[in-house]
Amino acid sequence: MNQYKNLNSLFEEFYKKENVILDSEMKNHVYFRVGGPADILLIPESKEQVIKTIKICREKSIPFYVVGNGSNLLVKDGGIRGVVIKLNELKNIRVDGDILEAECGAMLKDISNEALKNSLTGLEFSCGIPGTVGGAVFMNAGAYNGEIADVIESAEVINDKNEVVVLSKEELELGYRSSIVMKKNYVVLSARFKLQKAEYDKIKETVDDLTRRREEKQPLEYPSAGSTFKRPEGYYAGKLIQDAGLKGYSIGGAAVSEKHSGFVINKGGATAKDIIDLIKHIQKEVKDKFGVELHPEVRILGED
Template sequence: MSNIGRILSEKFPNSQVLSNHPLADFTHTKTGGPADAIIFPKSVAELQAILAFSQTQQLPLTVLGNASNLIVKDGGIEGLVIFLTELTEITCQNNIISAQAGATIIHTSEFAQAHGLSGLEFASGIPGSVGGAVFMNAGAYGGESKDVIESVLAVSRDGQLKEYQKADLDFGYRHSIFQENQEIVVQANFRLTPNDKQIIQAKMDDLNYQRASKQPLEYPSCGSVFKRPVGHFTGKLVHDAGLQGYQVGGAQVSKKHAGFIVNVDHAKGSDYQKVITHVQDVVKEKFNVQLETEVRIIGRD
């Protein structure tokens, strides 16, 4: 075990700690080199203590949720990686669903349906965490996180708990304030609308059928790779550029949905990066449209 890992294990014995462990084991693309140390806090209080400790030790720090809309480079990540996947509590009171950051947004939408609350149906197939859904203002099929979020609890990098109201979150297309302020979402509160459980389930079933019929769910991927350019559809641009099936190493532009890059054969993070760059270059050359990545690309080369 690395020195960082040993110190963390001694100081936070309730949390699982891994040293020099490949992040490919946790990312949806199944790519990513090792992290110096990984820790999985089991409570917000423990997260606060870990953050305060890492700041006093001046540890490089990366905080991740479900690692779904993410590519980790082959060199892995320096310092400490905190995964929030143990923070999964979901509660319901007065038509408000409160979900911790590590809960999946799929499970949260199912919890809402079970309580006869509508508004999260759009998220019933999004593979990310609640924290990631807030961070990215995740959306699908005409709905976005900002449509139903009432407030958010976050923790600053030195461990201080803060509450934000919706108006303070600077939501935009795949954007929130947390992309700038470096604070960590620990809970989102969703204000939903009562409705018949069967009606809610029927809408979720329909959206999930549409997703399964159109998206390459049979392969590891990071979901939609690029943001939607104004006035265009990414998938159509990539398709019309003749790029479906383009492959570097094990990373391939999906033959089923041109907006996805899938891991068809033990792809590396560098394979993904090369495919992304090629797609951007060809689309720019053919259509004079600059595709911007929606997926986050992090780590050491």
């Protein structure tokens, strides 16, 4: 039963009606294509709506969760109680000299393309990451020896006191797949990236090479959340999983990719429980065989 159903009127006062959705199946909003319903899904179209929404949720003790493109997210089969705020409509991008500024819902591939168009280097690593700017700052996303910490100058966030503040790179405390945003449950509204001028053709060559490598090595034909586990210090998660004999191992509709063992995929008809059970099995096998603990990189929300 949706105990928050009667609260939709709070948001319909300042949202378009079609952007306040009751019992929205989260499997339609995450790359894994699994997950039960969110009580109330909100799709804001301005920063002001986001700020007001979070203020209401905090004042009325309504649980809320902020998501972007759902590319690094696993929602459990029972869905999410409370409010889910999906930010992917806040996607403006602006370039001024060597500074690129983007709203939280802008896709990383789009800011990478915008940088390329302006002959700016630094964001090539992000060209194939299917997430948004907000999620990328939240977890200091990275790929191919690059990460957000390399290029970010500052981020505009809503802090835990509902104040909008600008945090410098140092204040963001960006570490391996972590940030102050993650630790304190802040919400990213936008970010500024300091890039460098370079030759268009050289930037394009790098982007094309990274795109080719991604397409060759990753199981992009199946729903997944990208790399399932963080890289354990001194090891590679994919190699540990493969060496544990788990390539292709499946539980229900969830499987370890035959193409890249670091990816858990939905090979068809998987439930969130299948995926979670497989993640736990992989963790146990790798720990038992090699004494290494694997920690999920994917963010898991909701209830069973």
